[in-house]
Amino acid sequence: MAAIELRDLRKSYPGAAAPSVRDISLDLPERAFAVILGPSGCGKSTMLRMIAGLESVTAGEVRVAGERVNEREPKDRHCAMVFQNYALYPHMTVAANIGYPLKVAGVRRAERDQRVREIATTLALDTLLDRKPGQLSGGQRQRVAMGRAMVRNPRVFLFDEPLSNLDATLRTQMRVELRRLHDRLGATSILVTHDQVEAMTLADILVVMNAGRIEQVGDPRAVYDRPATRFVAGFLGAPAMNLLDGRVSGNGTQVTVGEGLVLPLPAVFEPGRAVTVGIRPEHVEEGALEARCELTENLGTSQLVHARLQGCTILLHRPPEHVVSRGQSVMLSLPPQRLHLFDATTGARLEPETALAPARNYALA
Numbered sequence: 001m002a003a004i005e006l007r008d009l010r011k012s013y014p015g016a017a018a019p020s021v022r023d024i025s026l027d028l029p030e031r032a033f034a035v036i037l038g039p040s041g042c043g044k045s046t047m048l049r050m051i052a053g054l055e056s057v058t059a060g061e062v063r064v065a066g067e068r069v070n071e072r073e074p075k076d077r078h079c080a081m082v083f084q085n086y087a088l089y090p091h092m093t094v095a096a097n098i099g100y101p102l103k104v105a106g107v108r109r110a111e112r113d114q115r116v117r118e119i120a121t122t123l124a125l126d127t128l129l130d131r132k133p134g135q136l137s138g139g140q141r142q143r144v145a146m147g148r149a150m151v152r153n154p155r156v157f158l159f160d161e162p163l164s165n166l167d168a169t170l171r172t173q174m175r176v177e178l179r180r181l182h183d184r185l186g187a188t189s190i191l192v193t194h195d196q197v198e199a200m201t202l203a204d205i206l207v208v209m210n211a212g213r214i215e216q217v218g219d220p221r222a223v224y225d226r227p228a229t230r231f232v233a234g235f236l237g238a239p240a241m242n243l244l245d246g247r248v249s250g251n252g253t254q255v256t257v258g259e260g261l262v263l264p265l266p267a268v269f270e271p272g273r274a275v276t277v278g279i280r281p282e283h284v285e286e287g288a289l290e291a292r293c294e295l296t297e298n299l300g301t302s303q304l305v306h307a308r309l310q311g312c313t314i315l316l317h318r319p320p321e322h323v324v325s326r327g328q329s330v331m332l333s334l335p336p337q338r339l340h341l342f343d344a345t346t347g348a349r350l351e352p353e354t355a356l357a358p359a360r361n362y363a364l365a
Contacts, residue, residue: 001066002027003156003188004034004051009060011046019058020046022212028205033182033189035220037199038209039235044192045160047209051190052081052158065155075104080149081158084165086141088133088148094120095129098147105152119147122184139170146181157182159191163198175201196238200224208232226340230347233278233340239304241278244312245344248273252353255341258311261289266336267352274344279334284316287333293324305330 004027011021021043028034036044049055051062053074062069069077080101088097099116107115120126123143133141142162149157162178163171179202182189193199199206199220206220208231216228227233233241246257252268255277263277281304291307291314302317307330316332318324341350 001030002063003030003032003065004028004190005061005063005066006047006051007061007063009047009050009062010058011043011050011055012058019212021050024060024214026207026214026217028188028190030188031186032204033179033191033202034205034207035199035203036190036192036207036209037194037196037236039194042209043212044209048081048158048160048190048192051077051156052079053077054081078155079158080152080154080156081160082142082145082149082162084161086133086145086165088141088144090133093130093132094125094136094144094147097133097144098125098151101148101152115151116147119150122150122181123147137170138166139174142166142174143177146178150181150185155187157185157187157189159189161193162191164193164195171195171198178202196236208236210235226349227278228349230276230278230342233342237280239281239315241280241340242284242312242314243342244277246275246277248275248341255339258309261310261312263334263339264336265339265341265352269341269350269352273350275350276342276344276347278340278342279338281315282317283335283338284314285333285335286331289332289334291330291332293326293328293330295326296324307332 006026009024012019038044057070095116099112102112163174203220206223207217208215210231216232244257246255248269249256252271254262256262291309293307295306297304305316305324307314
């Protein structure tokens with residue numbers, strides 16, 4: 001049984017030009033850690049709030065553990081939400097904040113205190129139970145918010161950008177803690193973020209959203225290696241995939257981009273078709289094509305080189321000891337087996353008609 005089932009889910013606001021969430025259908029299995037990734041305003045938080053019951057559903061259906069919950073109150077959906085701003089009560093102690101859902105539910109004091117102590121120990125908060133939120137660090141406040149969610153023993157944890165207010169070092173630490181906590185509790189987790197590192201490192205299932213729709217769902221590595229649309233290709237990755245406008249040329253075994261640069265393709269595509277050609281910076285190799293360096297960024301473990309090649313800007317990685325200066329020639333290769341093709345109009349990934357043997361010949365038209 002799926003932990004969460006969404007069927008033709010839609011959310012429209014009065015006066016809005018377009019729905020915030022459009023006809024989304026999605027099944028998430030029990031115990032999975034799903035991450036919803038997308039740019040600001042794409043509808044990911046709205047979708048999470050509809051699952052939680054904090055936003056009404058315009059159309060469609062939300063099911064939790066097989067039960068329709070559209071009309072149920074948030075407290076009756078077996079979901080617990082952790083907010084971006086923590087939403088802690090500033091006048092309450094850590095213990096009171098964690099135990100508040102049990103107090104509202106009428107749980108006896110002794111049982112409530114025992115449960116709070118257990119949760120606090122799990123989250124390394126047992127020495128901070130008498131403090132108030134204003135006396136805690138950002139990471140500690142985040143753990144208190146997580147503890148308040150955990151105390152209800154929910155079937156589903158919903159995280160709305162929970163790490164975005166933390167500094168880079170603490171964010172890394174909390175990512176590890178969050179994943180360990182998920183594995184220990186065995187519940188289903190859904191996390192919303194615009195941070196690609198969070199998405200790739202935390203997710204069992206990656207859901208990429210854009211403009212209220214789901215662009216692609218799958219294993220994070222598979223989505224990264226084989227993006228289904230031009231949007232996914234350009235959004236996922238830091239830096240993003242190189243995307244070059246072009247047209248399939250010759251007998252369908254080549255593509256022409258930029259100012260007449262002809263690249264071999266690994267398969268036969270429809271001749272004359274307008275396409276977007278993609279290749280990730282880490283897949284650009286050293287080779288016979290001469291480009292000109294416009295800018296370099298020192299990333300520590302590598303250099304990110306911005307190079308100009310026949311009217312195209314190409315981003316590529318080079319070892320840190322291989323210093324490339326502005327204006328210097330950069331010799332590169334765009335391996336055919338590393339190229340992705342997308343339809344220029346729809347943005348959908350194009351599948352080849354016939355596979356070819358690997359080729360590495362380049363030409364200028």
